Amino acid sequence: MKHPSEEKSMEYLYGELSSPERKELETHLEDCSVCRHQLDRLSKVQTLLNDWTLEESPAKHRIVNGWPSGLKWAAVSLVLMSTAFATGRFSTPRIDKETLQAEVTKSVQQKIETEMRAKLQSENERLIRELRFELKNELAASVQEAAGQASAAAVSRTQEQLDKFGGALATLRKEDKQAILTTLQEIQNQHLKDVGMLRRELETVAYTTDESFRQAKQQLVQLASYNETNN
């Protein structure tokens, strides 16, 4: 095998080579002191880099340590109980030992129980608080939404009514106008008819008057001629 490339060396140092590739490289290292020396130095640098550690922030620590203390107790109790079981199982039963075991188990159990209970309680309280807060927010949001919807609906309803009213008013006015127009027309017609009648009557009157004038004139003439004969 040729000398490994820089890339291959890096994959090797950071464990990203497949196992056949790694084996091949390791076989090469057995034979090639130059490569072995180089990788050795770089791997020492890797180890040195681990000296620079950072402290985690204290807040995180508290959260991280929250459960393990419970788990620690669980582990302790497990060890104690298993040793207790083992000693009980493989030794001749003696009363004081048994009672001791029972007591130890009991006290550990109690401790775990109280600790777990406290943890659960605080966890529950936290959850309830969160839930309450969330529900309150949601409720507020939905109320607001409903109010918004209702007011929007009311506005659109009012608008609709107003539109309707406006339409009705317009049609009414149109009808009125039409009625007035027809009435006026009728009045005018009547007026024309009346005028015609009046004229006809006047003509009749004129005619009859003319006739009576002529008769009177004739009578006057007769009267005059009668008088002349008498004289």
Add this chain to the structure above:
Amino acid sequence: MRIFSGLFAMTDEQAMWRVQMHDDNQAFAHLLSRWEEPIKRLCTRMLADSHKAEDLTQEAFARVYSHRQNYHHGGKFSTFLWRVAVNLCLDEIRRIKRRGELSVQITTEESGDSSFTETLPGNEPPPDEKVIREEQAEQVRRAVQDLPEHYRSVVILRHYENLKFREIADVLQLPEGTVKSRMFEALTLLNHALAPQKKNSLRQVRKVSPKEALVL
């Protein structure tokens, strides 16, 4: 209960989807609690300044939230987040360099460190081993700080945050081969800087090319 909730917890991608679609604050809080520490570590190591690192971490999350629509669901959320954080760090380093703040900051840190070691003996004489370890850590910190940024980001992501080379390539948007060669060159430079006889000449690192360093 926490164990169970851990088992059934949503993935980062699911949480991010909720943030994108519903502006879900709780999903964002989940992402924050999961990623705040790693991002803070990255920023602290990039800048060697825990206060600035804290600011930048907050800014990184603020940016992820405000650019939430830019996240595409094909990729991992962590890649998106690392990229935002690395870019913020690089911007900040550029800004510091422009202001010439870097030298000032290093000297103040040095004085801070020495006063720390001076006050310790008053309380309780620390064991020699501890002192040596602290000195070593300080030396490593300096050596990493002195690496050019494009090496430093690769070292931090691969060595300290344990990202695979493939992921780092995605974060930095570089070919995977380039990332590996940068890692190789960075380790070579560090080897040179941390070699016992060169202990006091860390500042020379920049002037030596990786190839030369390897020969040394």
